[in-house]
Amino acid sequence: MAVQEIKVGLMGLGTVGSGVVRLVERHQEDLWNQTGCTITIEKALVRDKQKERAVRLPEGVLTDKPEELLHHDGIDIVVEVMGGIEPTRGYIRQALETGKHVVTANKDLMALHGAELLSVAAKNHCDVFYEASVAGGIPILRALVEGFSSDRITRMVGIVNGTTNFILSEMKKNGMAFEDALAEAQRLGYAEADPTADVDGWDAARKMAILATLGFHTEWPLDEVKVRGIGDVTLEDVRFAGQLGYTLKLVGIARQDEGKVEVSVQPALLPDEHPLSSVDGVYNAVYVHGEAVGETMFYGPGAGELPTATAVVSDLVTVVKNQKLGVNGRSVVAPYREHKPKAPADIWSKHYFCLHVADEAGVLAGITQLFADKGVSLEKVLQVPRTREQEAEIILVTHQANGEQLLHIIEGLEALPTVVRIQSHYRVEGGEH
């Protein structure tokens, strides 16, 4: 087959967009060897054509008019790294409807409108790939879709937000308070000026919706991901967890038991020997448990110009290979399992409680009796020296309890006059590891 020139329309020339330009340039020879094609950035859509850029593109490539790219007959593939929901969604639909394949790094869009876009793509025999949308440079979507195609995935636990993982790592390793660790993350460029999406867990939730949909073969909408952020995590929580042999991490948890699914994002305690516990700083990792394969973990950079660009350009290579074989849009397996969310009584886990209690005789007996009454046994109990006048702290780790028992226990603790307050409460994940 003669050498073919593949023309790419790049939407967005920020950090990841610059990385894509650099990678396509630097690795041109390798890309040619992989695909037998030359890959050229034909148009790059930007908001401001005059702005100073980290990468230089030939005259005429930059444009601020989306139609110059979307209506360009020579462009086969659109790479979308501009982010946001609208107008991006409309652009991608237009691209697909005119037979252009799409590679995107846009987790927000894929978590909210992935099903719609994939169905438009299928109708038009187009590829849509989005490896870069979850865990940056880690090829986790390929692992789920192809590497484990023969297996039934039962659990995925992901550290999929580098900002919060950096903050919690700093709190544990350097004893920093939450606010100081956040400020440090902002100083280093790991956290945005407005860190809400990261800190509140919404960024991780989008990634977990994508992982759950692919891993469990069931449509899992973002609004069915239960989300709790790390805004109320204290240094004391991190330290107590450490004393008990746990590491506190913001994790996404997706579990499937007997066909029923739960997906959540929350700060949780992982046993120190769990492979995710030692994933520090801005690194990401996804732990995947399959019925047949057992425990696996995929680790790497979760963000950054070149790591994310690697995922984008590898997807681009797959599109080009498919194009040469004439099989674009033909290899996607649409979700085929019924959507069955777990009820609270189906969600089983261990739990950690830190209680501030009155410093009187019989308090611990009353509390442990409450757990026993609800049918939940205790794995660890730690009484901590009194922190202030008339108060003591009690740390408890339960054995497996379900969501209903948990609610009853919390209600019960709140009603006990000897319990001043539930200082903190976290799920303990990976105990069956």
Place this chain on the structure above:
Amino acid sequence: MAVQEIKVGLMGLGTVGSGVVRLVERHQEDLWNQTGCTITIEKALVRDKQKERAVRLPEGVLTDKPEELLHHDGIDIVVEVMGGIEPTRGYIRQALETGKHVVTANKDLMALHGAELLSVAAKNHCDVFYEASVAGGIPILRALVEGFSSDRITRMVGIVNGTTNFILSEMKKNGMAFEDALAEAQRLGYAEADPTADVDGWDAARKMAILATLGFHTEWPLDEVKVRGIGDVTLEDVRFAGQLGYTLKLVGIARQDEGKVEVSVQPALLPDEHPLSSVDGVYNAVYVHGEAVGETMFYGPGAGELPTATAVVSDLVTVVKNQKLGVNGRSVVAPYREHKPKAPADIWSKHYFCLHVADEAGVLAGITQLFADKGVSLEKVLQVPRTREQEAEIILVTHQANGEQLLHIIEGLEALPTVVRIQSHYRVEGGEH
């Protein structure tokens, strides 16, 4: 498209073969959803048809005649899990020459004759996939070939032999001597009665030859992998390494610098904070560093019935999908880089030495002077309390030194009258981590 029945010929019904049968049965519905095909084991080649089996197959499936499978017109795909070089290689050639696709878990065969088999496959438009041949259940070959197709891989460090990793983990965690840890591995079924291939590093070497060939896009024959096993590793080595903040692991190292490649297997010291250091027991992990993506790691079970079967059956799914699209044998990228091995002077690394020396004044000065004379500076020096009359132990860790400097240093140490002997010497890997 109408439902299609895909008939598989299974060669070998040992541990992995039984796993393949189980997985294809148990996950039939999922496999159907993934491929739109039913997958049936049509024939299974065994040595002894009368032997009691872990899985039951319908009447007439078992055969001890290879031609019943290889000349069977209805069989589209041969799954080879019988192992060995001959007659397996001949069977696979025959299968490919008659247009049958091949999935194999045979690392020995692929390391020795991979290039030949892949070229026969290409001529006949057949697929050959061998994900299970390296690191069992971890989809590492897919990650290299597809996930990082856009990147240039610079280093791969692999814990790719579970037996030796179990032995070294037991030595470190439980203070067991090498022989006791080996006996324990044999008792648990992790090591063969004849553990030579594992302990001497040859099993790992075969996997590294496959990884290097795929990761660096260059033909890397097995006889160019430098191999040193763990037979002479002592408990003292493991302990001294630990005191200095390192973990001793049998690792495969494949590095590419400026187009030149080195591939070796050896016991080496990894800094405790390196992601591979905490990979314990029979688990495998492959650390991959790419120019653009940076550091990644893939972790999971390296062997076992169902983990390995997962890799085999996932390959089977890919063959079936390719078949439905009519693109078998069309997506393989043959090695395209020139084969350029590094000279010793190109191989840079830190090194660890444990020296038994005469317990006299000026010994350390003489030794450190030797390193200085060869242009190698020292990162750590540890003088250990005298172990026996008139002797002391000196532990040294160098900064980066090349293979030529290393040879000169070893010669120099052997010539120094104050050095009783070089008790042990290991490469330190991952220091640039």
